[in-house]
Amino acid sequence: MPHQKLIARLRAVVGLSEQDQLRLTRIPYRVKSLGDREYVLRQGDKPGVCIVVMSGLLSRQKVVNARNQISSFYIAGDMPDLPTLHLPVADCDLCSVGSSTIASIPHSYLRKTMTESPALTHAFWRETLIHAAIYREWVENLGSRQALGRVAHLLCELITRMEFVGLADNGSFRLPLTQQDVADACGLSIVHVNRTIQELRREGLIEWQNQTVTPLRPQKLMDVAEFSAEYLHELNSSEGSKLSKVFGTSPPGLI
Numbered sequence: 001m002p003h004q005k006l007i008a009r010l011r012a013v014v015g016l017s018e019q020d021q022l023r024l025t026r027i028p029y030r031v032k033s034l035g036d037r038e039y040v041l042r043q044g045d046k047p048g049v050c051i052v053v054m055s056g057l058l059s060r061q062k063v064v065n066a067r068n069q070i071s072s073f074y075i076a077g078d079m080p081d082l083p084t085l086h087l088p089v090a091d092c093d094l095c096s097v098g099s100s101t102i103a104s105i106p107h108s109y110l111r112k113t114m115t116e117s118p119a120l121t122h123a124f125w126r127e128t129l130i131h132a133a134i135y136r137e138w139v140e141n142l143g144s145r146q147a148l149g150r151v152a153h154l155l156c157e158l159i160t161r162m163e164f165v166g167l168a169d170n171g172s173f174r175l176p177l178t179q180q181d182v183a184d185a186c187g188l189s190i191v192h193v194n195r196t197i198q199e200l201r202r203e204g205l206i207e208w209q210n211q212t213v214t215p216l217r218p219q220k221l222m223d224v225a226e227f228s229a230e231y232l233h234e235l236n237s238s239e240g241s242k243l244s245k246v247f248g249t250s251p252p253g254l255i
Contacts, residue, residue: 032102043091050084051102056076060094061094078127154186200221
């Protein structure tokens with residue numbers, strides 16, 4: 001149920017009172033299963049709902065100068081379109097990568113809930129700010145790093161985010177991305193992505209087989225990516241102990 005995803009997510013980052021948890025259990029929602037490349041939202045749409053990712057992976061993307069550019073990925077527990085509560089026209093497409101399941105919640109209920117609960121208003125606002133911080137990091141990744149660092153940084157981010165919500169198994173996680181998806185997310189050609197992934201494999205940094213990614217030398221992968229989890233703003237000391245099992249040390253920014 002989407003409220004279970006939301007409660008788990010928000011409790012982990014800000015804490016929720018019993019009353020606020022009760023408010024979330026009462027949310028009206030509609031569940032939908034999506035196939036690979038099926039669109040949730042199109043640029044120019046005026047949605048009356050917000051989406052909660054229940055399973056799978058969504059991408060935010062936009063065609064720029066005849067090229068598709070992915071600007072973010074969203075995993076279980078994320079609400080990728082919270083800004084539509086205040087910015088009514090969608091400025092990008094939202095698409096399923098592989099199969100996924102989503103739940104839609106009416107804007108009217110979310111507005112009512114936030115009016116009644118300053119704590120939930122704070123929690124949802126914080127989620128929006130975290131996704132904005134991720135977006136800024138992506139801009140810096142594309143603008144400042146070479147291909148190897150770009151791809152490594154993307155993998156480090158996804159490992160960290162999936163570990164945080166319990167989707168990684170000893171560091172391994174399912175990643176239904178094609179090389180075209182990686183190219184669109186990292187601003188590279190498919191040929192360049194193929195060479196970069198092969199280099200990461202040759203260096204013994206990752207294993208990527210059958211849509212499952214495993215970091216083999218996590219600290220070295222972080223070094224190549226110049227990765228710090230600080231920009232995710234959602235990790236605390238309890239999460240640091242979990243992530244240390246994946247990275248061998250607490251990523252920079254953890255307390």
